[in-house]
Amino acid sequence: MGRKVTLATCSLNQWSLDFEGNLDRILKSVEIAKTQGAKYRLGPELEICGYGCADHFYESDTLLHSFQVLRMLLESPITQDIICDVGMPVMHHNVRYNCRVLFLNRKILLIRPKMLMANHGNYRELRWFSPWNQLRKVEEYFLPRMIQEVTGQETVPFGDCVLSTKDTCIGTEMCAELWNPRSPHIQLGLDGVEIFTNSSASHHELRKADQRVNLVKSATTKSGGIYLYANQRGCDGDRVYYDGCAMVAINGDIVAQGAQFSLNDVEVITATVDLEDVRSYRGELCHEPKPCHRVKVDFSLSTDDDIYLPAHQPITWLFHTPEEEISLGPACWLWDYLRRSGQAGFLLPLSGGVDSSSTACIVNSMCVLLCQAIEDNNSQVLEDVRRVVGEQSYYPQSPRDLCGHIFTTCYMASENSSSDTCNRAKDLSNQIGSTHININIDIAVKGILGIFSAVTGRWPQFQANGGSQRENLALQNIQARVRMLLAYLFAQLSLWARGKPGGLLVLGSANVDESLTGYFTKYDCSSADINPIGGISKTDLKSFLLYCVEHFQLTALRGSLNVYMEHMLYFLFCLSSFLLTATSSPQADMGMTYSELSVIGRLRKISKCGPFSMFCKLIHMWKDALSPTEVAQKVKHFFRMYSINRHKMTTVTPSYHAESYSPDDNRFDLRPFLYNTRWTWQFRCIDNQVTIKT
Template sequence: MGRKVTVATCSLNQWALDFEGNCERILRSIEEAKAHGAKYRLGPELEICGYGCADHFYESDTLLHSFQVLRNLLESPVTQDIICDVGMPIMHHNVRYNCRVLFLNRKILLIRPKMMMANHGNYREVRWFSPWNKLRQVEEYFLPRMIQEVTGQDTVPFGDCVLSTKDTCIGTEICAELWNPDSPHIQMGRDGVEIFTNSSASHHELRKADQRVNLIKSATTKSGGIYLYANQRGCDGDRVYYDGCAMVAINGDVVAQGAQFSLDDVEVITATLDLEDVRSYRGELCQPQLESEFKPCHRVKVDFSLSGCDDVYLPTHQPIEWHFHTPEEEISLGPACWLWDYLRRSGQAGFLLPLSGGVDSSSTACIVHCMCVLLCRAVEGGNSRVLEDVRRVVGDESYHPQDPKELCARVFTTCYMASENSSEDTRNRARDLANQIGSTHMNINIDMAVKGILGIFSAVSGRWPQFRASGGSRRENLALQNVQARVRMVLAYLFAQLSLWARGRPGGLLVLGSANVDESLTGYFTKYDCSSADINPIGGISKTDLKCFLLHCAKQLQLTALRSILAAPPTAELEPLTDGRVSQTDEADMGMTYSELSVIGRLRKISKCGPFSMFCKLIHTWKDALSPSEVAQKVKRFFRMYSVNRHKMTTVTPSYHAESYSPDDNRFDLRPFLYNASWSWQFRCIDDQVTQMAANRAKH
């Protein structure tokens, strides 16, 4: 009858500038799509070169190699008899565009440039690309000679156009266009486009997946239609993790769902759907076009059908319920997949973590353990590529992981770096957790190194600094804390480089950091201490979420050592003990709790509050617990700490992006790092408001 279509979308773990690997993964996805009977295959945004090329998009090499890959795809027998929709950068009239290239049987059908750029948060697309702002306009694009030799075409349509097959009409959206209030699918649907496609590079953020799913369901609820969503997967060489979630929806219902987190480099989702369901849905909802100046889509006709002649007995996909992960599950999966991508592509042999026995370093350790759990499950499930990568990392071609704990011992080294200010409790907590996850654990005492460095200073200056508890000044106290922290960083890198060598094994280890997003927000860490590392899987996660994650691990992974870690107050253990017990706590040092910091962080970044507007919001949010003057004190203390320590963000360890208020200076949070820390005008406004409020209360 020619009404049922089988379409395919996918999630690919592409890697910036890995043209060979990217091409191979694209071909695998097309091959799998055809094996499931699909006549249309959609891939992620900029999949040929990788989304994260950044300033490499300026280089002509990137454009050249992208066209070379496109030629390989056009020539491959795998791409025959299926419409292939791939993403790559293209320069048209000396302007760079982020494009989709649709081709069939060695002929390019059309090139559709992105019209709405992603240019906030982690994204800087207008730095490299221009938006196509010629609505419903199409121009001729002159193909490079290497492509002309394959296709026999001199020019192809370039612009805002749709593809009209013998049985349906297909229109393209690219990532951010779905999130825009004036999404292209609105006008395309009103003009009879029945299948919408969206190729994305959408990153993971805690509690974000439902927004994406709801947008796609809403897009097809309003006016009907089939919606295909493809997404990048993996780290792509940067701080963000692209989390897949390929899906197919029809008339407001999701009918096919891909994994949000997976170690599979290629995942293809196919669905068979009835075009008459779209037409019936629209027949009741859609009214005749009432706009006097409505401009129809430019249609590129192709002599091809997505449906078969005899498909009456072909079953169609039915609606499904989307499974959303809890934030604790997201932390156990996203950063773990990101770590594995980084490890296998870095050429290193594992990780090293300074394990203090506190919530932060224990969270990092648990994420590595979760990575090992995922790897063992993938190998057990028959994933030969994961097994091949694991064998390469451990340096044993015959190795087969038995269980996560055994694998952890091979790829993960932890070390407790004790000083005279360390307590026996934290040492025991670190040891117990290391035993339960299976890491190779070491105890290191740093006192000799600290005394050696202080001895050098004393020999030059003739003075020996003292802790505050022994009568020293605040400056002496801070310097003595920092030297311990920085010695730990030096030792961490020494052991990362040489610990495998000392055991007779080849390779080095990547040093893991463990500063959470709230500590980064206030700068509550020592610059170039053991928070300075190669990568940090928890640098974008709040302390509150990390505690929930550890509770999840304690229950789901039977890591009972985490309960005592959760019960202990967070402490840096850099000042002398009192009667053998910790006297220094993080929250006392910062003057605010971690839960308060999470609220402040969101107001600063998401709500874009300065000191005064933040104070005005918090006097209502915290009215049951704090007076206006106490709120003012906390706000002013935060902004002083934030501004004094902002310079630390210029050297912060590359961290997994998970939270929408990350202070990462390198990409996400573009603010100055040298401030007037007195905030005199702003703080005076707060003080005036507190005085006025007190006067108003006195009147009443």
């Protein structure tokens, strides 16, 4: 009897409801796995229909088309002689389940429903699926007729069961089950399951990869075993980016690692591992098995002559720095969005400040990745690039050349703009190669004010010219909103004016900290089609620009780093009682530094703190720098700003999710947008504690 098995796991760039494309990518992954000698292939969660179908899971069409794809997989000669483990929704007794379907040689072996659901943060699985909460229970599932015609089976096992081959035993986990304190692999291992599989749709967040790797390692450190991890990759239609990281571990060691960020739609990771290593590792452990239902299959993963087959050895996981993650994750997300949107490129209002410069650098990074993929003979990337630029024979000569074809930047000046900001934007555009436009907005602003004056007989003035605070705020907001209108006008018609087909996607450039406080004008140039930096903190963006200076030789960024904020941010948040002056800074207007704001954001979202509990934590965290009275002032100031401006989150541009304290109102941060901004009870509790202390 053999002892070594070759197993395959993968990262697939699936797209919600793209049944044809998803099928092709699944088949390609199986083909690669077989070529590399694997007898078992694992794919990501809900790979047949795509993970992010959301309320489309309610539709019978989604279930129907998933089974149609499953039938084609069963019939394909590519899937023969290898155990295929695929993900899809299944309805059993009129209840929808998120399932794994394992099949071999035109026979379904078992269907395993997810038992522990992801239902926090970006995930709402309990909205669409029910958990299978009947531990160790298996029922009969009656197959649809279209599947019976292929398999000759009427029913198959459905429930909490494992697969027993001639040489080993395989048990399933699904995504969130690995993160749960009641992870199934614990009891599976105690019952002698040697191979654990995990099909995931786990999204990227900065500094998260090490958590995922450590969980996979620890799953087999305590009781031994082999762990296969598969993950979705790319943007499947929403704000998150699934970042791959397929891997294989044995007895607490990683032996095979996939890429975290890649433009390859299909990546297959294989590893040859020795089952005897698992058995030896477990030899001295005590077991209290709770027997699992075993589905027996007349198939072996190993061969009798594998003694000379080399096993994979432990490797050290290479983690990206946060700066590299910002460079790679949003860039891959942007590319998926662009190539699937049918548009011809991006347009960015570029002020030369930190935020808009960061967005420009991410587009530059995207072009670098595309050119590298084309150099590496990725035919799919080259085909997509040619379709986007509208030239069937186009071959990018450099990232700068490609940037000139798909990226337009514009500097929108007013009479109050400085030549320094204009030059910074122009210099950065020259270095990355974007098509750059200078636009003066004064004519448009005066035209709008002329309409107002014709109706009211009044002409508002800036405060510096004798106007009131209300006039000053209104005039600033007009300029901000005119920039948004012009951005969309040029996005729709600038290529037309140059005799080229297509339109451009408008990119936003508001960071997560300013979104948290509402420090922007509603419907200004922060309103865009998508925003690659909307989930990234100001502190991380500044570090990212330093990285770009060195890594991409974008020396023009030094000017942006020397100036703390770009001029577009010199607008008041709506309804605020504070007024920007020519000498003020955004941090002064917000009443806290960006570092302090990041701490507050994490306490608000991750630690789930209201005003009083936040005050209780911050008096200890900031005790060396601030008195309790000063901490109380900052907490109350933040919650006033937050509650005044929360309504802006209902219209904020869809942003790449990169931070766990994002205020995104779409699905991640579900809170009211109409508050009692006085917070009388909460603030009184804080004041009482300050009084006691003093």
